[in-house]
Amino acid sequence: MTEAAREEIRRLAGLYEHRQSALIPALFVAQQEAGYLSPAVLESVAEVLELPVTEVTSVASFYGLFYLEPVGRHMVHVCTNLSCMLNGCQRLLSRMQEVMGIQPGETTPDGRFSLRAAECLGACEEAPAVLVDEDRWAAVSPEGVEPMLERYR
């Protein structure tokens, strides 16, 4: 972990009465930098926040948005919850699988994309909803998959 990341985590810790409160934001800082939370990265976070590494690992493993294994350069979340299911997310997801050549939970061999089925993204009026990295895509059709993915190299 870089000194800049450590510094940022120390700043975050200062926002709370108890430094453990900064754990989740700190894990995002670390993940953003390293791509995923390897044991070494988790250890660094534990060290900066002066927390037991077992606690840090246990917390990281609880939450869906922390990646404990390597992931692709771009994370594609396809919502499969009810409103999106009622708007054809299955066809969308199948098309994604076809284009990427992977199943949900997997990463393309070139490391470009990881694909995940997601729970409700809080964007049901745009069903089927997709999140690519930090971008929300509305009402994506199976035909729209390739042009959308083109934007992410």
Added chain:
Amino acid sequence: MATEAAMPESVLLRWVRTEGMAEIEQYRRAGGYDAARRVATELTPDQVIEMVAASGLRGKGGAGFPTAQKWKFIPKAAPVKYVVVNGDEGEPGTFKDRTLIEGCPHLLVEGILIAAVTIGARKVYIYLRREFYRGRLLLDAAIAQARAAGFVGERIFGSDHAVEIVVHPGAGAYIAGEETALLESLEGRRAMPRQRPPFPAVAGLYQQPTLVQNVETLCHLPVIIGLGPERYKELGPPVLFSVSGAVVRPGVYEAPLGVTLRSLIFDHAGGMRPGRRFKAAFPGGVSSVFLTEADLDVKMDPDSLRQAGTMLGSAAVIVVDDSADMVEVMARAVEFYRDESCGKCTPCREGTAWIAQVFERILHGRGRSEDLALLEGIAGGMTGTCFCPLGESVPPGLVASLRLFRDEYERRIAAGATDGR
């Protein structure tokens, strides 16, 4: 998106749907921050609580608890108190909080200031789900603008009050929306619900008195103070409904409490798609028991919906049409609970896994005739035994589906393998 046709008289969406409301100048020109200023400089806490009580405001996060009553539970004399904003918005079908934050983040900031000053909290944490990246940017900017204007920080509005606001990210766990699990998460732990009592109002964040309040609930406060509780009630009282699923115009609609389900779907959301028929609707997110055609005229308010055997919850209406298979709908709901169960208690952890397993075999043509009784049995075993409402919300919907759509289950089981789906 859709929805511009909504209501000219809207009192909340008006802020969201007006261009430029993420900018403080625009917001102030429209009267923004006047209510918070009055609360900080003119009104006593008791006066504010009385206004909120008179408005009848109830929590919009799901439980529908009367807001003023919750404020009264906060011990006045406690030296340290917190406001924690619940912006986790994870209940499937719900997107009104995101809409509010993206459309008018200052409305939330102003609501926060009103709540914090009234209960005497100096520190506010906004627990915002991580996936709301755009909302986060807008909210950070709005807080910075409000700080520069002297409305956030020390001596806000020139008064003796100080309010600090920190935005904190969620990390992708539905259960973190439950208020005590949210506090655990905010303390940097796994989001697992705490034993209640003590309630957060008495011992919440870091064991201090804490007001946990939903984003929308807080956004009502400037409107209530601004219009006065009487006028606010006359104009509704307004509720934001998230309408989605198989309707022509999905979106957030403001309608008076007590609007009928029919009016919401057919007047506001444009009705069913061409050639499609209404089949069912979840009135308050996936956690609420769905309603069917016979219930279309039910009033969307907590009491009427309770009488109809369901709840208003987060006022998220998910509409299902006749092209959908109710067994698949329920299977998806159950899968959601299985994956989002925090694992703390056995009935929920094991029950949801077991139910999901039974659904899987029914959907894959391996259902057995005794499976429906088995599902009823598992549901019975979970009822009243789960530690928190996540687990408790599974049996009612499941049992209702077994009663009202039994033919669909039976057809599935009789037909055997149909699949690939």
